Amino acid sequence: MPLVARLGSGIPLVARDRELDRLRAALALAGEGTAGAVLLAGDAGVGKTRLVDELAAGAEDTLVLMGRCLDAGETGLPYLPFAEALSSLKDTANRPALAMLLPQLALPAEREPGTEGMIAPSLIPGRRPEQDVGQLQLFDAVLGLLGDLSERRRVLLVVEDLHWADASTRYLLSFLLSRLRSQRLLVVGTYRADDLHRSHPLRPLLSELVRLPAVDRLDLSPFNAADARRFVEALSDDLPEDVVQQVAERSEGNAFFAEELIAVATCDDRSLPSALADVLLSRVERLSPEAQHVIRVASVRGRRVRHDRLREVAGMTDIALDTALRELVQNHLLVVNDDEVYIFRHALVREAVYGDLLPGERVRLHTAYAHHLAQHLDERGAAAALAHHAFQSHDLAQALTASIKASRESERAGAPAESLQHLEKALNLWNAVPAEDRPSDVDESVLLRRASWVAGTAGQPERAVAFGRSAVKALDGQSPEDQAEVLLRLAQALSAVDGNDEEYHEVMTRAWELMRDRDPSPTRARTLAGMAALLRQQRNGTEAREFAEKAIADGEKVGAVGAVADALGTLGLLDDYVDRHEEARINFERAIEIARGVGAVNTELRARYYFGLMYYDSGQLAEAARVYNEAGERAQETGLTWSMFGLEIRILQVLVHYYVGDWDYAAWASEPPGMSVSSTVLARLAAAATHLRVSRGDLAESERMITELRQDWHRDIQIALITGGTGGELALWRGRPELAVERVADALEWTRKLGGPWVLADIRIGAIGITGYADIAAKARRKRDAEAEAQAVEGGRKLAEHVRLTAKHGVPRTGSLGPEGRAWLARAMAEESRLTGAGDPELWQAAVDGFAYGLVFEQAVCRWRLAEALLGADRREEAAEQLRLADEVATRLKAAPLQEVVASCAKRARITLRAEEPVREQIDLFTPRERDVLALVASGRTNREVGEELYISEKTVSVHLSRIMAKLGASRRAEAVAIAYDRGLLE
Numbered sequence: 001m002p003l004v005a006r007l008g009s010g011i012p013l014v015a016r017d018r019e020l021d022r023l024r025a026a027l028a029l030a031g032e033g034t035a036g037a038v039l040l041a042g043d044a045g046v047g048k049t050r051l052v053d054e055l056a057a058g059a060e061d062t063l064v065l066m067g068r069c070l071d072a073g074e075t076g077l078p079y080l081p082f083a084e085a086l087s088s089l090k091d092t093a094n095r096p097a098l099a100m101l102l103p104q105l106a107l108p109a110e111r112e113p114g115t116e117g118m119i120a121p122s123l124i125p126g127r128r129p130e131q132d133v134g135q136l137q138l139f140d141a142v143l144g145l146l147g148d149l150s151e152r153r154r155v156l157l158v159v160e161d162l163h164w165a166d167a168s169t170r171y172l173l174s175f176l177l178s179r180l181r182s183q184r185l186l187v188v189g190t191y192r193a194d195d196l197h198r199s200h201p202l203r204p205l206l207s208e209l210v211r212l213p214a215v216d217r218l219d220l221s222p223f224n225a226a227d228a229r230r231f232v233e234a235l236s237d238d239l240p241e242d243v244v245q246q247v248a249e250r251s252e253g254n255a256f257f258a259e260e261l262i263a264v265a266t267c268d269d270r271s272l273p274s275a276l277a278d279v280l281l282s283r284v285e286r287l288s289p290e291a292q293h294v295i296r297v298a299s300v301r302g303r304r305v306r307h308d309r310l311r312e313v314a315g316m317t318d319i320a321l322d323t324a325l326r327e328l329v330q331n332h333l334l335v336v337n338d339d340e341v342y343i344f345r346h347a348l349v350r351e352a353v354y355g356d357l358l359p360g361e362r363v364r365l366h367t368a369y370a371h372h373l374a375q376h377l378d379e380r381g382a383a384a385a386l387a388h389h390a391f392q393s394h395d396l397a398q399a400l401t402a403s404i405k406a407s408r409e410s411e412r413a414g415a416p417a418e419s420l421q422h423l424e425k426a427l428n429l430w431n432a433v434p435a436e437d438r439p440s441d442v443d444e445s446v447l448l449r450r451a452s453w454v455a456g457t458a459g460q461p462e463r464a465v466a467f468g469r470s471a472v473k474a475l476d477g478q479s480p481e482d483q484a485e486v487l488l489r490l491a492q493a494l495s496a497v498d499g500n501d502e503e504y505h506e507v508m509t510r511a512w513e514l515m516r517d518r519d520p521s522p523t524r525a526r527t528l529a530g531m532a533a534l535l536r537q538q539r540n541g542t543e544a545r546e547f548a549e550k551a552i553a554d555g556e557k558v559g560a561v562g563a564v565a566d567a568l569g570t571l572g573l574l575d576d577y578v579d580r581h582e583e584a585r586i587n588f589e590r591a592i593e594i595a596r597g598v599g600a601v602n603t604e605l606r607a608r609y610y611f612g613l614m615y616y617d618s619g620q621l622a623e624a625a626r627v628y629n630e631a632g633e634r635a636q637e638t639g640l641t642w643s644m645f646g647l648e649i650r651i652l653q654v655l656v657h658y659y660v661g662d663w664d665y666a667a668w669a670s671e672p673p674g675m676s677v678s679s680t681v682l683a684r685l686a687a688a689a690t691h692l693r694v695s696r697g698d699l700a701e702s703e704r705m706i707t708e709l710r711q712d713w714h715r716d717i718q719i720a721l722i723t724g725g726t727g728g729e730l731a732l733w734r735g736r737p738e739l740a741v742e743r744v745a746d747a748l749e750w751t752r753k754l755g756g757p758w759v760l761a762d763i764r765i766g767a768i769g770i771t772g773y774a775d776i777a778a779k780a781r782r783k784r785d786a787e788a789e790a791q792a793v794e795g796g797r798k799l800a801e802h803v804r805l806t807a808k809h810g811v812p813r814t815g816s817l818g819p820e821g822r823a824w825l826a827r828a829m830a831e832e833s834r835l836t837g838a839g840d841p842e843l844w845q846a847a848v849d850g851f852a853y854g855l856v857f858e859q860a861v862c863r864w865r866l867a868e869a870l871l872g873a874d875r876r877e878e879a880a881e882q883l884r885l886a887d888e889v890a891t892r893l894k895a896a897p898l899q900e901v902v903a904s905c906a907k908r909a910r911i912t913l914r915a916e917e918p919v920r921e922q923i924d925l926f927t928p929r930e931r932d933v934l935a936l937v938a939s940g941r942t943n944r945e946v947g948e949e950l951y952i953s954e955k956t957v958s959v960h961l962s963r964i965m966a967k968l969g970a971s972r973r974a975e976a977v978a979i980a981y982d983r984g985l986l987e
Helices: 018-029 046-057 080-086 096-100 136-152 167-177 204-207 225-235 241-250 253-266 275-283 289-301 307-314 318-330 347-355 360-375 381-394 398-414 416-430 442-455 463-475 481-497 500-513 522-537 539-559 562-575 582-599 601-617 622-638 644-660 663-669 680-698 699-710 718-733 735-755 759-784 786-811 817-834 841-851 854-872 878-894 897-908 930-938 941-951 955-966 972-981
Strands: 036-040 062-068 154-160 186-193 215-220 304-306 335-338 341-344
Touching: 018 036, 018 046, 018 154, 018 186, 018 215, 018 897, 036 046, 036 204, 046 062, 046 154, 062 253, 062 735, 080 136, 136 307, 136 360, 136 398, 136 897, 167 186, 167 204, 167 416, 186 718, 225 253, 225 786, 241 253, 253 759, 275 289, 275 347, 275 360, 289 304, 289 318, 289 347, 289 360, 304 307, 307 341, 307 360, 307 663, 318 341, 318 442, 335 481, 335 735, 335 878, 347 539, 360 381, 381 416, 398 416, 398 601, 416 442, 442 463, 442 481, 442 759, 442 955, 463 481, 463 663, 481 500, 481 522, 500 522, 500 841, 522 539, 522 562, 539 878, 562 582, 562 601, 582 601, 582 663, 601 622, 601 644, 622 644, 644 663, 644 680, 644 854, 663 680, 663 718, 680 718, 699 718, 718 735, 718 941, 735 759, 759 786, 759 817, 786 817, 817 854, 841 854, 854 878, 854 897, 878 897, 930 941, 955 972
Parallel strands: 036 186, 036 215, 062 154, 154 186
Antiparallel strands: 304 341, 335 341
């Protein structure tokens, strides 16, 4: 059997029609403008690559881009599969951020004479942190490029071997898949399912990706016995029948195993080995000594190795090396690409060969690679590879130096996660390397400070704090300026993690003590600005203003313009606090202008955030939306959307647009970047998004999110403040007021433990809790349960008193709750009036008026309650007007729960909601058959009796009941009936 027939498209595609049809269907949808992704999972050698190759080969009028991840042990380049996939494209020059992936686009770096090997000042934490724009610029550039390409022709992007993906590749893949919309793009990712152990870093990513609507998972299972036999027969028609059967059985349905077993079976005097490693190595052992030497040398480098590097390490002449390589390629152990790179045809081959090396042989070859790479450190990725080979060859000093260099390269490439890995390796090696052999241009404190900064930019704030604390412990012997810079770095890290106020104060105070009596300098100016921000946070306005003004004076004297802008932003906050809004506006605008002029993007975003908050707190929501939209665009174009203040801006975009009724914009702003929702960043954004999900009636998904986010309350108080309220609202819309009261109590207790009250949140959450008590009391009245009604009324009264006391004694500014606080207080008092009946129309009118400044949905909810109160007072015409106004808003916003209750109220009162319609029937929550089933169940019928009466099977009745319970959010049939009665869905 000619071996060449087994490679590439020559391998028969047996029993994969179903999987191939699914892939082709996804590709066809992509061509029609519905972007998608398929995660193709299967054991090693099961045929994932073959299936993808078949898809690509048959994809006409399609741009096919393919890249492969490297074995994690090879410490390859971050984003390698994307760099490989995009490297052949010609139209990337207009996206400079792609230079981090494609080095041919990068401009020559400017460097001062004599600074070779030194850490660039802009990369030292505390020097110019505002210049780091993170990896989002690169992510946006890749997404934009793929979108542009897909406008011209359909695009198929294949990323193979995701089980070896580096962290940055995983983040970029997650970012892309979460933004698949109308691009003519299909992304296919393959990975080994059998490699994903419980702690494998790909597992949490996969669990998030499969929830995305555009992502499909396709499991490629091994062949069954019949298909395995067909596969073996298709590969070779000259094997004896007993050998075919034996190969099919021993391969256990794995295509690659079958190929290898066939290769051995065709050789004379070769029996089938008992393990695959023996099979693979037996093929190697048949080679010439020269070829065996070459493949062993290649295995040490990794899955792929360049021709010149292999020649250098193997120590062979060109003729001898070419002969050996030809033998390896002809035996299909290696394949060669157009860049003179040799690649193991299957990773299992490389693993088997590498694992068979003797310990001394392995060390010698790693040493040879390290020696070769040390002569080529100007090559992209050479430092990371050198660090790996030096460590494996036990040259710890060289591994330390190379790890530090690799961390800088990864940081410049927009890969902070990989940079952090290299820094951690360097820190682990630091004490193992003699002092005289360590790099002279850095010390352990600098590495710790850099690790703290990189961890922060990598979205790991807790680790940033840990590294910052370690850096502080190593302050001895440093100058006051350097000590202050370390402390400032820790303070910055602490400010991003909730619950560190006391330590943050201590660290900043310590930095100021170091700088207090020093001459003006950039470090002193930054310390003054930091102290101004701290004092402002502690509501010490007089001292905060003094420090801010000193920071401006020092900063202008020494040219620390970023510190000047930072202090101006603090002055704007102080002016806003005392209602000097015009002065605040001037200071904010100056801070924004100055910070933007010098590229201090973080400082600029801080000023923009608080500028918008000034308008938000004063109830000028249209102006707040304008400022936050501009700020969001600025964050996006600088790659800082998910930085500390970038995130705060995005959250306020969600909230402001939700409040003003621009729910489509709020939905767009609430989309995460695709990273894990367990992080503080994504948990906070998800919490803000629950406002929209609950109000639009996505009740099942809201329940899942709010339940998950309850586990994240410890991360940030804002998560508790938001979801404590939305969780209660969700329970109310689902007809479960008891759960609403429970959730409200949980949230109020949590905030009390953390030093509350948090005035606005406590009033809002309290109002929702009073609503729950009022609904419980109403339910008890319908059941004539006087004891339950009395308990509910008492609970509601106590909560209402808590809200009143909070509003009276807890306000941050004397006598000023702000428009939102006053509106929620009016709502709470109106809800209290419902504890004993339909409610007080005057109090509900006050609530409607309170939300009139811009919270359109909350005002519509209050109009519905006002209508109920007016109906209770027999003021039908006024009630009809309020119901129509509420219905208009609910319909425009597609707020399904509010639509439903308004329609139900109108139906019971015989009110026509729209002039062009007859008396409006209830929203079609149920089908006619479901209504019949629910009515009979409510009358006490069993499933069998319902089926007999409706002439349907008992099983069909069960299906209808399951759908009814899902729509009502009920877990039992009795609960479904009760909820339907409460909502007016049953007469």
